[in-house]
Amino acid sequence: MAAGLEGRPARLLLAEDNKVNRLLLTRNLEIQGHQVTCAENGRVALELLQREPFDLLLLDMEMPELDGFGLLERLRADRQLRDLPVIITSALEGLAHVVRCIELGAEDYLPKPVNPVLLKARIGSSLEKKRLRDQQKELIRRFATREVAEDLQDSGFSLGGRHVQGTVMFADIRGFTRMVDTQAPEESIELLNTYYTLMFDAISGQGGVVNQMIGDGLMAIFGAPLPLAQPARAAARAAQDMLELIQLYNAERAAEGKAPIAIGIGIASGAMIAGYTGTQQRATYTCIGSTVNLAARLEAHTKQTAFSVLLDAPTAQALVPEFRTEELGPLAFKGLAEPVPTFALLL
Template identity: 35%
Template sequence: MSDPASSPAGAHPPPHTLTPFLQALKAGDLETLSKLRHALRTPLNQIIGYSEMLMESAEENNARSILPGLKGIHSSGGQLLAVINDALAPWKIETGRIDFPGMRQAMRAPLASILTQAGHCLEKSRVSGHNDLVKDLEKILMAAHNLEKLFQSEAYSGELIVGRPTPAADEGATDPGPLAPAGAPAVTPEDFGLSAQPMPNAKILAVDDDPMNRDMISRRLEKLGYEVTDAGTGREALQKLKDGNYDLVLLDILMPDLDGFQALEFMKADPRLRHVPVIMLTALDDVASTVRCIEAGAEDYVPKPFNPTVLRARITASLEKKRLRDQEQAFLAQLQVERSKSERLLLNVLPRAIAERLKAGQRTIVDSFIDSTVMFADIVGFTRIAAKQSPHRTVQLLNELFSGFDRIAEQRELEKVKTIGDAYMLAAGVPVIRTDHAEACAEAAFEFLEAVRVFNRRHSLDWGIRVGMNSGPVVAGIIGTKKFSYDLWGDTVNIASRMESHGQPGKIQVSEATKKLIEGKYEFTPVGVIEIRNSSPMPTYLLARKEGKK
């Protein structure tokens, strides 16, 4: 987004005539009249603001000879502010009861005082060599001349008390009086909170179409320790917000091309910018503008000319809210990371379906499954193997082999139930029902045998495993509340274990129940009948792939 104006300073020059406002008064154009306060208070904001900064600089630079003059400028600026607030009170604008000649008469003396005292202070500063004060004094003179030019309009003469008086006004409505006190007292360095520590590394974007306003705001905030960037238009501000990260935006309302309200709406519509706090700055000073700012999402609203202590306090409060909000977001992000870690750990212990039920608050989880297949794989002669090498090496090799089994189980979408020493137990059809449970386990068993062969070649070992399978109903659930695990119970489990323990190294032994489920897909070699505790003798079979099938 580019700024269409070649220069922000030239994009919106301050008005030097009251003619448009007089015409607006005659036409009953309240919207234009509401901007009159802004037009008059902009140079006043500069007069008061620069005089405050100069008083501080004069103390620091041993230029106390101009302090009385600076205080006089500040006091006269306060008088002008009181006159404008009274003459252009919102109720007078709404009823059209604005007395321009009376306002001009009341402003003449304090304005003349400002011009005179600023000229004297400027001359003294040049003579004493305080060149750092000269530029700001010249800005005060420029602002005073701009204010003076506003009242040199030829359309200014005559009594202008016109408009649409309300019944209350005709009946002698009471003037509510000035909306602001007659100027703020002179400030000291302590008023700027120079001893207070600002939010570390806080970056503030100051947006105002008037160069002198931007200069004043930037210098005030930089002295408080903030890093300040300025923008002269709403478009320029949005581009800078897009390109950088800011902790706070000070946003003027009345600007050319894209005003403060529109810029605020764009910010709140952007997910990346909507949480950046915005303090609106304006000389409009009316309730409607305040309400509109807050409703649009502004954090706060400060009328011009602003009291530096109030502005500092509101900036500090807004930055503190942002700091807490950022802290909360960081905490939530870290919480999500830890939650993800916990969930991954939980899924390493429990099936996903069971973990979801636990997270939902279910305390007792016990399920019956009519059709399932259970498989055991056990390392042959593991005690002898373990005795030949260090415990560390044994566990390292066992972990490598079983991790390979884990990958096979995951790829086949089988449920690893547990490891018992050197035995590995898995199931199919539990806890997620599937009709091909027996075939899925059979394919995994063949892959287990191949994984052992690859493992042996890699490490020059001769490890072997026995595999046993059985199919039938099981009961599955969680045992205990601490160090719990998901386990299976029932005769189907016991028989599968016997299939493995009575099996042969490098072979897959299955029960009659499993054979019936996958018959025709594999080759079966009868082994004989085995005795099983608490059960009748049972025929068993060695499982093999059909010839030519891999």
């Protein structure tokens, strides 16, 4: 049995319009231990690729309905399929054809009749590259949100930023430091893990992206890296969901004889600079600017009020008439030159 991906046989798709070639290549590949599905032209191959997962495509270039060049172009334009390894098996001669296939994303180009030993080696190499790419994607998904992972896949990684309009949220657990000093380390870590699980669900459920976690605090962005319709409303709905989940979690804590927890949330909307900051070796996706600073100040100020969620004026204005807010008047915040009109989100 050939070495596949994650201990399983590799699933290969063979796109070839010549029936004899299909039969002979399929037999050769199955002897190597692969699972082979055949398509008689590029159109059928594309439909199969969009419907089922495959590890590699063996592609003839001269086919009816949709030829190999056309299929390569369609694959390159598809986010889900652009990284699929493709090995060309073709009778087309000439360096120009080879170059065009490579430019369109093909891994390799083997002339017909295909040497079976060479084909086996090229398939093995391509599958190993796919395994490494899959591991890289999994690491990105594990340590970045779906939106950031998609941004990396679409535009690649480069340090720098761009101007965006969006909404920023800061949140943390009230009195967490005192709790840490009075309970076992395992209990503190378990509390944080549960807290982040609940908050991530509420925020991502409304299209937000959690981009920073520092102790018991988090920062979330609504509207970057991917655009989001009505980011202020999405952030407000996320805040409501967060508080509801904390209420349900406190009921469980009460049943276990544990003290309830409370959170404070600050939300601000406006212009920001979003992008990847750090170095080529270690970077993070974040937003910077006065909007971000204000959201952090609003969250900190919840400790001095009876309200769990504080908003700036642009956010409050964007919530009308779906949400109820209460104007608290202009408040002075550290680091800000002028008092800021501040509102509370009424729950």
